[in-house]
Amino acid sequence: MDGDPAVEHQLDSFSLAFPLPYRVAFIVILAIWGWGLNLHFLHIRRIDVPALIRYPGRSSSAQLTHHHSTYRLATFLSVTSALSIVVFWLCTRRDPQRVVDYDWLPMTNLLVLAGLFSVPLRRLSVSHTGRSRLLWTLRRVAVGGLAEPKDGKFGDILLADVLTSYAKILADLFVCICMFFFTRDGSATARPDRGCGGQLLVPLIMAIPSAIRLRQCLIEYARVRSAPYRESTGWGGQHLANAIKYSTAFPVIILGAMLRNQKTGSPGLYRAWMVACILNSLYSFYWDVAKDWDLTLFSRERESPDYPFGLRRRLLVHKPGVYYAVIVLDLVLRCTWMIKLSSTMDRISDFESSIFLIQFLEVFRRWVWIFFRVETEWLRNTATGLGLDDMVLLGDFQANKYEDED
Numbered sequence: 001m002d003g004d005p006a007v008e009h010q011l012d013s014f015s016l017a018f019p020l021p022y023r024v025a026f027i028v029i030l031a032i033w034g035w036g037l038n039l040h041f042l043h044i045r046r047i048d049v050p051a052l053i054r055y056p057g058r059s060s061s062a063q064l065t066h067h068h069s070t071y072r073l074a075t076f077l078s079v080t081s082a083l084s085i086v087v088f089w090l091c092t093r094r095d096p097q098r099v100v101d102y103d104w105l106p107m108t109n110l111l112v113l114a115g116l117f118s119v120p121l122r123r124l125s126v127s128h129t130g131r132s133r134l135l136w137t138l139r140r141v142a143v144g145g146l147a148e149p150k151d152g153k154f155g156d157i158l159l160a161d162v163l164t165s166y167a168k169i170l171a172d173l174f175v176c177i178c179m180f181f182f183t184r185d186g187s188a189t190a191r192p193d194r195g196c197g198g199q200l201l202v203p204l205i206m207a208i209p210s211a212i213r214l215r216q217c218l219i220e221y222a223r224v225r226s227a228p229y230r231e232s233t234g235w236g237g238q239h240l241a242n243a244i245k246y247s248t249a250f251p252v253i254i255l256g257a258m259l260r261n262q263k264t265g266s267p268g269l270y271r272a273w274m275v276a277c278i279l280n281s282l283y284s285f286y287w288d289v290a291k292d293w294d295l296t297l298f299s300r301e302r303e304s305p306d307y308p309f310g311l312r313r314r315l316l317v318h319k320p321g322v323y324y325a326v327i328v329l330d331l332v333l334r335c336t337w338m339i340k341l342s343s344t345m346d347r348i349s350d351f352e353s354s355i356f357l358i359q360f361l362e363v364f365r366r367w368v369w370i371f372f373r374v375e376t377e378w379l380r381n382t383a384t385g386l387g388l389d390d391m392v393l394l395g396d397f398q399a400n401k402y403e404d405e406d
Contacts, residue, residue: 011191014353016094019189021106021176022085023356025113027169027363029077031162034367036070041371043067045316047378053155054147055133077113084109103189107180110173134159144215154377158370160216163209164249165366168359171205192352195261203257210249217243238291245283251276252337281334288330293372294379297327317375326368333365 018026042049043065049055050066064072088105092098118135140147141160147153163170171194178196180188186196194202217239224236255273262269289295296302297310307313308320315323336358339348348354 011096012352020192021110021188024173025081032074036067038370039067052377054152099189100187103187107188144212146216146219160213165362167206167209171202174205199261203253207253210246214243214246245287248280252280277337285331285334294376314379317371333361
């Protein structure tokens with residue numbers, strides 16, 4: 001187990017069986033499976049996700065549905081990675097030196113995964129259209145770009161929000177590459193050196209997704225200010241408030257990096273980090289519930305007799321109890337940093353298995369978040385007919401108390 005004195009100075013037991021490059025690949029493939037499940041479930045609930053993100057619909061019923069195409073790609077990538085890690089296990093047999101020496105196997109797997117996203121695979125019945133669209137969107141989003149509503153703005157926002165949950169995975173991908181190419185006698189499967197490339201580079205990479213969303217919010221604000229005033233969009237204050245939310249991630253990253261690089265503890269710095277974490281977590285939680293999901297839990301309308309307490313009139317995803325459970329889950333997973341407040345849990349949180357678990361939980365939280373964020377966008381459009389333009393929190397839907405399609 002992690003913390004075993006016999007292996008802790010080299011590789012912990014978890015990393016012997018599941019090195020960092022394979023963990024990065026696993027999370028990426030998991031995201032594709034998760035997106036397929038998002039599409040599938042929302043399709044069952046009669047929510048047209050492709051229409052919301054301005055993705056071309058199927059021209060014929062003979063074509064695979066979008067979620068089945070996603071499942072096919074995920075299966076193909078899963079089989080490729082599974083074969084790679086089985087070969088790795090057979091070659092290394094949990095021997096620390098062999099694990100270090102065979103780092104080219106998991107790195108080759110990452111290269112293959114990257115290639116499969118860009119190389120057409122029509123002969124293998126794997127559609128290239130969705131992957132091309134993803135890469136095209138990624139290029140635009142990577143520089144903080146934002147499409148116009150008619151060109152798929154919501155898709156850009158959704159992808160950029162997902163990237164914020166993958167910030168640590170992106171940093172670990174950089175660590176793998178840095179250890180493989182730029183460290184003397186280094187190895188991508190050695191004990192992860194998250195200081196590779198210097199003290200600032202990894203925190204900087206972790207900050208990029210939040211910076212992307214921050215810029216998108218400012219673009220939305222500028223668009224609202226330059227357009228004629230409309231009551232549905234207001235003066236753009238919500239976009240500034242959203243930008244502030246993403247900016248609260250920077251003190252957490254900066255102060256966390258300073259704490260890790262300190263040889264002696266600093267109570268003042270630790271308290272500042274804790275305040276930054278509280279602000280970021282609670283602000284983000286409020287925004288998830290009140291703005292991203294349009295729930296009334298934090299508004300005066302929460303006790304309205306027209307819908308369940310703290311929710312809204314139309315509930316398409318599931319019954320009210322599920323919404324309450326998801327609200328609690330979102331708060332808990334937004335506050336996983338609190339394990340560092342316990343001296344025992346703080347030590348455990350530095351194990352590679354614990355780091356991986358926390359990353360997985362954040363990806364899981366984002367996966368759950370997508371269901372309700374897409375549902376909200378669908379309701380905003382179908383309930384008001386305003387299209388995919390900027391909107392403030394909607395508080396009045398012309399519908400029944402709530403809809404249960406079970």
